[in-house]
Amino acid sequence: MSRFWSQVVRDLTPYIPGEQPKIANLIKLNTNENPFPPSPKVLAAIQAELGNDAARLRLYPDPNADLLKNAIANQHGVSAKQVFVGNGSDEVLAHAFQALLKHEQAILFPDITYSFYPVYCGLYGVNYRTIPLANDFSINPADYCGQPNGGIIFPNPNAPTGCLLALNAIEQILKANPDSVVIVDEAYVDFGGNSAISLVDRYDNLLVTHTLSKSRSLAGLRVGFAVGHSDLIEALERVKNSFNSYPLDKLAIVGATAAMEDKAYFEQTCRAVIETREQLSADLRSLGFEVLPSAANFIFTRHPQHDAAQLAKSLREKSIIVRHFKLPRIDQFLRITVGTDAECKALTEVLREILG
Ligand SMILES: Cc1ncc(COP(=O)(O)O)c(C=O)c1O
CATH class of the missing domain: 3.90.1150.10 (Aspartate Aminotransferase, domain 1)
Known part of the structure; x- marks a missing residue:
């Protein structure tokens, strides 16, 4: 102090x-x-980006990381305007708290969940209310329906429990909260879940976040992304462009792109x-x-x-x-x-x- x-x-x-x-x-x-x-293609892409000429690092990277956004959009069948990228999904989540969850009403998240959520609330002055998980540690979707809130966030699968919520339960929450943004943090979804990205064209209040730290083995490169309605993405871009124009460096952009493309x-x-x-x-x-x-x-x-x-x-x-x-x-x-x-x-x- x-x-x-x-x-x-x-x-x-x-x-x-x-x-x-x-x-x-x-x-x-x-x-x-x-x-x-x-993927071995990640190292190859990073080496090709550098070539034999470190002077290539003289220039700033693409502030919009279009190469990576296009690769993510292609893999997930959405348009690049529906994709936001950041320095790890932690940064993407942080921007989402500030851009989309900071309202007068308290936001909702489970009592047992990713422990960064209350930290972002503290940093950005977001009020929150925790909703107890059921005794079997599952999320009961009905607990998130019918109560006024400033937004909802939960990981799926949840962390640290690993428990998965079915897509129809997520839809129930989305339908019951048309005036709140619902963020589904899918850091671990590739190990056994169905992604809610398939729902983004039907729900303008849904934002789905992903990381390349887990299923793409790139925790050291720091890359995450969000997919949602272009209006939600624009909110994230506004915060990002008021904070750091270049959250992803040149090597991260090409490395992450190679990882996304090596299906x-x-x-x-x-x-x-x-x-x-x-x-x-x-x-x-x-x-x-x-x-x-x-x-x-x-x-x-x-x-x-x-x-x-x-x-x-x-x-x-x-x-x-x-x-x-x-x-x-x-x-x-x-x-x-x-x-x-x-x-x-x-x-x-x-x-x-x-x-x-
Ligand atoms: C649920 C959840 N969300 C997001 C993250 C952040 O991942 P990263 O910032 O590495 O993308 C983690 C990291 O462990 C996590 O457990």
């Missing part, structure tokens, strides 16, 4: 990202990164993650863990006889890190990223030892 801090900064409770430890030989299953490298690699790696997730879930269940059904690249699990914080600590002593949230309702759960087959096998073996 310093006397130079603004009131906004004094009142902030910043988001705490998962650890990126600088320890060798760690099995890192704590931040939902993809265990596979990105075969994307589908193959997603399938592999899903297969490993199902094997890991079965292995953990055989050790007595309860595992929530996951449509994401992580699983959410608890052991009825073992304290979650203690399990996380014991795993860490064996160089395996997973995520534990000290939060109401979920403090007995661990969120475990789906790693390679070998990493998941090692995790199961170490857990077997710990459980005795």
